[in-house]
Amino acid sequence: MAKRKSAGPPGEPRRIAYLYLLPAFLVYAAFLLYPLGRSVQISLYEWNGNTLATWVGLDNYADVVTDPALRSSFGHALVLVFFYAVLPLVIGLALASILNRARVRGLAFFRTVVFLPQVVAMVVIAVAWRRMYAPDGNVNDLLRAVGLDSLTRGWLGDYAAALPAVGFIGTWFEIGLVTVLLLAGMGRIPGELYEAARLDGAGPVREFLAVTLPSVRGEISVALTLTVIAALRTFDLVYVTTRGGPGQSTSVPSFEVYNRAFLQGRVGSAAAVAVVLTLIIFVISFGITRVAERNSA
Amino acid sequence: MRSRPTSLLAVAGLIGAVALAACTPGSNSDSGQSASPTGQVTTDASTMGDVTLTVWDQEVRGGQAAQIEELNKQFQAKYPNIKLKRVTRSFDDLKTTLRLALSGNEPPDVFQANNGRPDMGAFVQAGQLVPLDRYAEAYQWGERYPESVRKYSSYSTDGKTFGTGSLYGLPQVGEVVGIFVNEAKLEKAGVDEPKTWAEFQESLATLKAKGEQPLVLGNLDKWPAIHVFGTVQAQNVQPDAIRTLGFGQQGGSWKTPENTKAAQTVVDWVDKGYFSKDVNGLGYDPAWQAFSKGTGAYLIAGTWLQADLGKAMGDNVTFMLPPAVADKPVATGGTGIPWAISSKSKHPDAAAAYIDFITSEDAMAVLAKNDNLPIADTADQEATGPLGEAVFKAFGTAVEEDALVPYLDYATPTMADTLGAALQDLLAKKATPEEFLDTVEKDYSGFVSSNK
Numbered sequence: 001m002a003k004r005k006s007a008g009p010p011g012e013p014r015r016i017a018y019l020y021l022l023p024a025f026l027v028y029a030a031f032l033l034y035p036l037g038r039s040v041q042i043s044l045y046e047w048n049g050n051t052l053a054t055w056v057g058l059d060n061y062a063d064v065v066t067d068p069a070l071r072s073s074f075g076h077a078l079v080l081v082f083f084y085a086v087l088p089l090v091i092g093l094a095l096a097s098i099l100n101r102a103r104v105r106g107l108a109f110f111r112t113v114v115f116l117p118q119v120v121a122m123v124v125i126a127v128a129w130r131r132m133y134a135p136d137g138n139v140n141d142l143l144r145a146v147g148l149d150s151l152t153r154g155w156l157g158d159y160a161a162a163l164p165a166v167g168f169i170g171t172w173f174e175i176g177l178v179t180v181l182l183l184a185g186m187g188r189i190p191g192e193l194y195e196a197a198r199l200d201g202a203g204p205v206r207e208f209l210a211v212t213l214p215s216v217r218g219e220i221s222v223a224l225t226l227t228v229i230a231a232l233r234t235f236d237l238v239y240v241t242t243r244g245g246p247g248q249s250t251s252v253p254s255f256e257v258y259n260r261a262f263l264q265g266r267v268g269s270a271a272a273v274a275v276v277l278t279l280i281i282f283v284i285s286f287g288i289t290r291v292a293e294r295n296s297a
Numbered sequence: 298m299r300s301r302p303t304s305l306l307a308v309a310g311l312i313g314a315v316a317l318a319a320c321t322p323g324s325n326s327d328s329g330q331s332a333s334p335t336g337q338v339t340t341d342a343s344t345m346g347d348v349t350l351t352v353w354d355q356e357v358r359g360g361q362a363a364q365i366e367e368l369n370k371q372f373q374a375k376y377p378n379i380k381l382k383r384v385t386r387s388f389d390d391l392k393t394t395l396r397l398a399l400s401g402n403e404p405p406d407v408f409q410a411n412n413g414r415p416d417m418g419a420f421v422q423a424g425q426l427v428p429l430d431r432y433a434e435a436y437q438w439g440e441r442y443p444e445s446v447r448k449y450s451s452y453s454t455d456g457k458t459f460g461t462g463s464l465y466g467l468p469q470v471g472e473v474v475g476i477f478v479n480e481a482k483l484e485k486a487g488v489d490e491p492k493t494w495a496e497f498q499e500s501l502a503t504l505k506a507k508g509e510q511p512l513v514l515g516n517l518d519k520w521p522a523i524h525v526f527g528t529v530q531a532q533n534v535q536p537d538a539i540r541t542l543g544f545g546q547q548g549g550s551w552k553t554p555e556n557t558k559a560a561q562t563v564v565d566w567v568d569k570g571y572f573s574k575d576v577n578g579l580g581y582d583p584a585w586q587a588f589s590k591g592t593g594a595y596l597i598a599g600t601w602l603q604a605d606l607g608k609a610m611g612d613n614v615t616f617m618l619p620p621a622v623a624d625k626p627v628a629t630g631g632t633g634i635p636w637a638i639s640s641k642s643k644h645p646d647a648a649a650a651y652i653d654f655i656t657s658e659d660a661m662a663v664l665a666k667n668d669n670l671p672i673a674d675t676a677d678q679e680a681t682g683p684l685g686e687a688v689f690k691a692f693g694t695a696v697e698e699d700a701l702v703p704y705l706d707y708a709t710p711t712m713a714d715t716l717g718a719a720l721q722d723l724l725a726k727k728a729t730p731e732e733f734l735d736t737v738e739k740d741y742s743g744f745v746s747s748n749k
Contacts (some may be wrong), residue, residue, distance in 0.1 A: 012683075041322070045321065048415075049323075049399055049419070050425065051323055051422055052321060052323045052324055053323045054587070087472070134580065135573065135578050138546075154574075154578015157517055157576065158577075159727060243517075244519075244714075244719075245717070246725060247718045248718050259714065262342060262392070264713075265415040265710050268322075
């Protein structure tokens with residue numbers, strides 16, 4: 001057998017490796033990179049989707065920053081991050097550690113119940129919640145039943161309540177995913193660690209902070225990445241429940257993209273919003289993975 | 298992981314390269330013939346030889362589906378040489394796919410294009426529609442379709458002016474926003490059916506005093522209040538001024554004392570509790586469904602609810618045009634989605650023959666039979682029930698008296714959003730009538746000044 005050149009890593013040379021990547025890359029490029037590039041290009045034009053576009057440079061991006069309605073839609077997306085990611089994480093951590101510690105009988109059953117919202121299509125969830133939030137819906141019925149009549153309202157039509165109400169649907173939806181992810185992570189923690197902690201005199205809270213939390217850091221990062229992305233690109237929920245109303249109080253960037261591209265014929269502006277949204281999602285999820293990686297190193 | 302920065306750079310570079318290499322958006326969408334076709338048109342479809350027409354429509358629900366299926370069958374039987382290739386889509390799907398289809402190389406020959414600027418207006422601008430004036434003359438559509446109706450599918454040939462110019466589409470059905478009345482409720486409260494706008498407002502007060510909810514409105518979906526405001530505005534503002542605003546033509550203004558009065562009236566209705574408390578939190582469908590089950594005395598809504606309300610309420614419900622301030626009624630209204638012809642169609646004459654067939658006098662009878670509101674010859678048609686009769690009569694009167702004013706959201710591509718949100722603000726008292734008018738005026742004047 002011919003003697004291998006001593007330099008370089010073993011195996012076939014790098015150039016060949018790229019050849020293996022090529023088929024997948026071509027698919028990726030055709031269905032992701034090319035559309036992305038076109039979006040960036042379209043975002044530099046004013047275009048109604050039919051006639052020849054006019055070059056406007058960065059005007060569409062300037063609009064994203066200066067138009068108060070667009071700016072507030074990005075603000076709403078950030079509020080949704082709290083409801084989609086932060087709240088489910090806190091609740092999910094509590095739920096998962098209880099389920100994990102208590103060694104409940106029928107754990108599989110509870111896990112399924114908690115996970116169930118993830119199985120249902122978002123549109124179906126939105127239609128159901130829209131009914132529950134209606135002035136004569138279940139939420140108000142419940143409040144009346146316990147004597148809290150003063151709190152009843154048309155939840156989705158109330159300027160103060162609409163955005164939290166929409167966000168809460170997201171919380172309800174994401175808790176299952178986060179809990180199941182964390183449960184899986186906690187299941188892998190060796191029992192000896194807890195034993196050692198207990199011997200050192202740690203209570204349940206201390207145990208949670210010193211053993212459980214650090215061990216599931218990877219899962220937390222995955223959960224945050226998934227839920228934050230879901231929050232930022234929320235479309236179906238808003239489309240079905242409020243259409244951005246009342247006023248503009250629940251409009252979100254993805255809804256604006258749809259609105260502008262398909263209803264108003266402002267394709268360039270829609271593309272600019274989409275590009276900005278993509279960038280924000282990219283930066284935030286990149287940040288989350290970086291922070292998690294650095295901590296685990 | 299370490300090579301990430303370089304791969305990132307590579308990706309960014311690639312995206313940039315794609316962006317630069319591609320040509321200007323829209324440059325490959327050959328916009329068909331821009332000049333109006335001339336020459337003799339053929340109107341006898343049986344002499345046109347073997348032709349296949351691709352038809353895109355959104356007549357997929359209930360009576361709409363029934364009428365078009367029946368008419369298509371009749372058309373095929375009469376003209377076996379013309380083959381119809383029908384593609385059905387929901388309203389939303391048609392709206393989103395038609396734009397792409399028309400800029401492609403094989404657009405449908407006949408299709409339904411929504412009246413407003415983002416749709417028909419944009420297609421006219423791109424030269425994608427055949428002006429129908431020659432066919433209107435040949436088939437004498439003008440005699441059966443009055444100008445007040447044709448306006449709704451007329452544009453200047455550059456697509457900039459809406460409401461005048463060439464005819465680009467022909468609708469089958471009409472729409473008018475009026476008042477559905479629960480007659481039992483009026484009787485119980487001792488209120489006679491109001492004949493004037495003042496009587497109508499009085500009846501609201503009486504009904505409220507008797508513990509009845511006078512008006513039903515579910516405005517969670519943003520647009521329903523546009524019809525309520527339009528109805529109030531029509532009783533306060535000159536019809537021609539509304540048309541200028543509604544079609545987004547030059548020279549109008551929202552900031553007039555009359556418009557302020559209209560907005561103030563709506564606010565007064567909120568203050569007096571004529572609507573339900575959670576008007577912005579109630580959906581449109583739940584609202585009219587509640588009305589059909591006995592909530593509220595009046596429902597300001599369009600004739601498209603006729604079939605559903607008639608079925609649910611029988612003799613208990615009737616329909617009237619908004620009672621007029623003076624002797625002449627004015628009401629928001631318009632047409633169903635008009636049928637248009639692609640400028641790339643190889644068989645425009647056959648396409649026009651098809652449109653003529655589904656809008657003919659006989660077709661109007663088929664429409665009426667299937668619970669639709671025929672847009673032409675309305676008074677001659679036989680409705681399916683007492684509510685249908687009231688609706689036909691109201692629409693017939695509206696057309697005869699030239700009482701129709703356009704939907705206000707036609708005005709600009711963004712007006713549906715602007716006005717919808719602004720009206721939610723107005724109803725929730727987050728905005729005063731003046732602030733409301735400022736918001737709407739800004740949208741209108743911004744568009745008008747950039748559309749010269």
